[in-house]
Amino acid sequence: MADKLNIDVVTLDSVQCAACGYMMESIAALPTDVQDMIEYTEWSIKNKDGIGKFMELSVKVLPTICIERDCVFESIIPQYEELIDEMAKRALSDDMRDRIQSLRDHGFDFDKIQENLARAGAGAHTRTDSEVKK
């Protein structure tokens, strides 16, 4: 069983599309304690892997944030607390749920955004010949 909460952000392209960029940033700006509990990836539908993920998750609109394969935020950039609540609902254990909920009043953290975005491959797979290795 996976020990991290899986988040897929399905985008047009987080560099070109501002809405997609801020969907990605909403995850990348989560506090470090949350970062330790999640694994997230940008899936740009400019490449085949992204289209595959779009179909697999039954995404209807771009951008969409999927948490544990549920399309949760569809063309709505989430508020911090909304993100925390939706992640907590899908936590993989009671302990994880409690840890996530304990951070509900923390708020976004902008110190490591670029590092976190790079880790998620944001903007790195936006060509039609790109592959997303997952």
Added chain:
Amino acid sequence: MAKQKLIDAYRGKRTDTPPWVPYAGVHCAFLINEPADKMLKDPELLAKGVVNAAKRYKADGIPLVFDLSVEANSVGCDLKWWPDNVPSVTTHPCSDKTPADAGLKLPTKESGRWPVLYEAARIARPQLDELDCCLMGLFCGPLTLGAHLAGVRIFTDVYKHKEFAAEVCKFAGEIGARAAEFYVEMGCDIIANVDPVASQIRPETFREYVTPNCQASTKIINDSGTTSSFFICGDATKVMVEVCKVGTHGFAIDEQMNMNFIRDLARKYKVGFGGNLKLTLALSLGLLSPREDAIVSIAAGGHEGYTFAPG
């Protein structure tokens, strides 16, 4: 290529055939075999790329740049440059303070990359005039610029810290008004307020933070006799009535919108509308035939206030 036809369509008037605008953006760089970042920093290359794209696509109008980082960069946001894409904003000076507390000042013609755009427009404009092609100025709208200034927290602040969000979006609207002035001075025929993230909020939030902060820029454009538009991206269904009422002569939407719905709404509010050749599914991925898709768009758009364009 027909400037007046495009202006008429953007203002909601009837045209014999729909005019056409390719939002070429950094594709202009690809067409002249140059990296996007190099073209965007070099006025001569930028002018060359834009004029070349206008000729190649027989455009009735073409944006000088389609780059929503210009305004943010001109007030101090740092950028990450890409060889095959527009730059992305990497720092948010208002992530923990208001624009006033961060010491931000409204841009001048000398700020950031505005000198590059002025020079590129000076070179490109007469060549586009000769082609009977409109020069279009696109600037970043108040909510997207608010996000560039404050980061993703702005989407929480619009509900939880309204005073802060209002201050950031007001400042963003003031920057937009300066950008509109600059584009009027450059001689643009059409100027559009581009606010892609405005599709990601609720209608009441749009009315509270976007509509009021578009008024100054729209007045500057309209009072100068220039044609105004509002561009929005994504699934903007829930805010489209607000878009129609924002005060510009028209609007443009992207591939996720239904063109019949958009046409009927635009006609109801007597504004121009543009779209929505499928940028991703047809032009980029080829999953749909661009030709068939174009026919569908043109058939739905019709001849009244409609501009054929990628979405």
